[in-house]
Amino acid sequence: MDLSKKLRAIAAMPAFPVLLALAASHCLNDLLQSVITAVYPMLKADMGLDFAQIGLITLIYQLSASIFQPVVGYVxxxxxxxxxxxxxxxxxxxxxxxxxCSNTMPGILVAVFTVGLGSATLHPEASRITSLAGHSxxxxxxxxxxxxxxxxxSIGPLLVAIIVAPYGRIYVLWFLVAVILCFWAMSPICKWYKNYLQTRSQQVGATGHKLHMPLSKxxxxxxxxxxxxLIFSKYIYMASLQSYYTFYLIDRFGISISASQICLFVFxxxxxxxxxxxGPIGDRYGRKLVIWV
Structure with missing residues (x-):
């Protein structure tokens, strides 16, 4: 089955609007997450930071966004x-x-930790609901x-180049519009997931059995x-490139901050x-093959 037929098949599913809402929520969430690294050149110039401090900011953000994901999933x-x-x-x-709004290093660290915590909450839960809504x-x-x-x-750095770079870091507040849109996109997801949880609770109560793991422990x-x-190895170089790519372009080629954000967008x-x-290749030929390739 080609991609167009697969798209038509999934569009016919009752939960397809939920999948679109999940994609929109993920889009807006990751747009907000990308603002952090995209603003690094301005942050470095505004606060006189060195690369070690930029690295510390990245470390705190990545630890918050990653370490808490299994905690959130478990809870x-x-x-x-x-x-x-x-x-x-x-x-x-x-x-x-x-x-x-923060102009101190501790304030910035608290800010990126909080943003990372939001990411750590959204990703495992949204991925879970996507799997449930995707069925087969x-x-x-x-x-x-x-x-x-x-x-x-990808569009986060582009918007930073247009909205923030010419005017200053305080204009990051304009991205709260994306927050409002994300809450709106999450509304049908919450309704669908609430109904799913109620249905599953009734089914478990009726049968007296819990759902079993597909594999042994x-x-x-x-x-x-x-x-x-695999994920750890991937994000080592992804996080490195996203954090320092703009600095390299500015230093090596002498381009503007806005131009560096456009290059980051392309990446x-x-x-x-x-x-x-x-996804479609994994459905047809096996997900394990796609992962290893």
Whole structure:
């Protein structure tokens, strides 16, 4: 089945509007996340930071955005919460305000930690709901979801070049418009997920059985371990490029901050191409093959 037929098949699913809302939410969330690294050149100039301090900011942000994801996943596995996505966006909104207004290193660190915490809340929960809504088309559903994030992450630097770079870091507050749009996009997701949780609770109560893991505990740990290694290796170079690419372009080629953001946009948007292709290919030829390739 070619991609157009797959898209028509998934569009016919009852949960397709939820998948679109999830992609939109992921897009707006990752747009806000990308603002942090895109503003680094201005932040360095405004506060007189060195590269070690920029690296510390990146470290705190990445630790918050990554370490708390399994914590969030574990908590919501035990206690599912239909408003988990808006809760994460609230953290991101607070962090964006702090990032725009703080003029001290501790304030910036608190800001990026809060933004990262919002990301750590949204990603595992939104990915879970995407998998549930995708049914048998999980690969393609995840692609739609991930492409939303890739697109948002790519246009973030472009918007920073247009909105923030010419006027100053305080204009980051304009990105609160994206927060409002994200809350609006999350509304149908929360309704759908609430109905799903209620239905599942009734089914479990009627049968008296809990849902079982598809693999044994040992196989699950090994599988997740391999995926962690793959993701860790990927984000080592992705985070490095996103953090320092603009500085390299400015120093090596003498381009403006706005022009460097456009180059960063080209880099990040290219990831969406591979993401969109990976889902349908995984559905047809196997997800393990796509992962290893």
């Amino acid at each position: 919501f596995d035990k206690h599912p919460f239909s408003l988990s996505l808006p809760a994460g966006m609230c953290c991101t909104a607070v962090g964006i305000v702090l990032f725009a 088309r999980r690969g393609l559903a995840q692609s739609v979801f991930q492409v939303g994030g890739n697109f948002g992450g 040992t196989a699950t740990i090994m599988t997740i371990g391999v995926i962690i290694i 990040v948007v290219s990831t969406a191409v591979g993401t969109l292709a990976g």
